[in-house]
Amino acid sequence: MSQKRNSTDVPKGEPTAPGRRTLLRGVLLGGATVLTGVQITGCSASPPSGAAPESTERPAATASPGKRILLAYFSRPGENYHYGGRTNLTIGNTEVLARMISERIECVTHRIEAVDPYPEDYEETVARNVREQDADARPAIANPLSSIGRYDTVLLGSPIWNVGPPMIMSTFTERFDFRGKTVFPFTTHAMSGLGTTERDYAASCAGATIGEGLAVRGEEAGDAGGEVGAWLRRIGLRHMADCDT
Numbered sequence: 290m291s292q293k294r295n296s297t298d299v300p301k302g303e304p305t306a307p308g309r310r311t312l313l314r315g316v317l318l319g320g321a322t323v324l325t326g327v328q329i330t331g332c333s334a335s336p337p338s339g340a341a342p343e344s345t346e347r348p349a350a351t352a353s354p355g356k357r358i359l360l361a362y363f364s365r366p367g368e369n370y371h372y373g374g375r376t377n378l379t380i381g382n383t384e385v386l387a388r389m390i391s392e393r394i395e396c397v398t399h400r401i402e403a404v405d406p407y408p409e410d411y412e413e414t415v416a417r418n419v420r421e422q423d424a425d426a427r428p429a430i431a432n433p434l435s436s437i438g439r440y441d442t443v444l445l446g447s448p449i450w451n452v453g454p455p456m457i458m459s460t461f462t463e464r465f466d467f468r469g470k471t472v473f474p475f476t477t478h479a480m481s482g483l484g485t486t487e488r489d490y491a492a493s494c495a496g497a498t499i500g501e502g503l504a505v506r507g508e509e510a511g512d513a514g515g516e517v518g519a520w521l522r523r524i525g526l527r528h529m530a531d532c533d534t
Contacts, residue, residue, distance in 0.1 A: 358442045371508055382448065428456055503516065
């Protein structure tokens with residue numbers, strides 16, 4: 290089970306902000322949704338004193354040809370962060386990205402839906418996410434998969450909310466046995482990139498290999514075809530076209 294986040298969980302390269310509750314009024318619903326100060330849209334722990342720092346390099350994880358792929362994602366439409374303001378989305382930014390990916394590879398797509406849907410109102414969603422993170426909650430999923438056993442590769446998509454994926458992603462991942470599988474995260478965000486997704490999935494997808502992730506600013510999701518194509522080629526997933534626009 291992934292550990293509860295606290296106000297010290299700030300991604301490298303991002304400024305330390307006041308406190309979670311203040312931050313969340315800023316940009317919580319980051320990509321498919323940013324919150325208003327920290328995003329609902331990222332963090333490395335320092336090595337113990339005297340210990341040698343771990344290498345940040347690792348062998349590139351790629352999907353093997355002919356393997357079955359599951360693309361599972363959570364996305365929230367409604368009122369969202371947009372370049373410091375707000376906009377109403379009919380389709381959440383993460384779903385836009387998920388559709389681009391599914392058009393380019395052979396995969397089974399599963400949209401994760403909450404039993405208690407998240408509000409369309411931005412501030413209400415920000416407040417709910419704060420409560421769920423503070424409680425280390427596991428929001429119930431309305432359409433749970435019975436198994437992921439037949440899949441070799443799993444693409445996990447979500448917005449970044451307050452530096453990490455929504456808690457419902459932990460509900461999803463903790464249900465399954467990921468041993469021997471390769472997991473590739475993808476996110477939409479305001480400024481936190483992948484946030485804590487790699488660390489969180491390494492903990493909740495025990496036994497999986499966590500491969501290179503893709504992070505796209507929520508406001509730019511509709512124009513991310515080139516980024517999506519380049520990422521899919523890097524991680525070894527079959528691409529349907531030689532180039533994207």
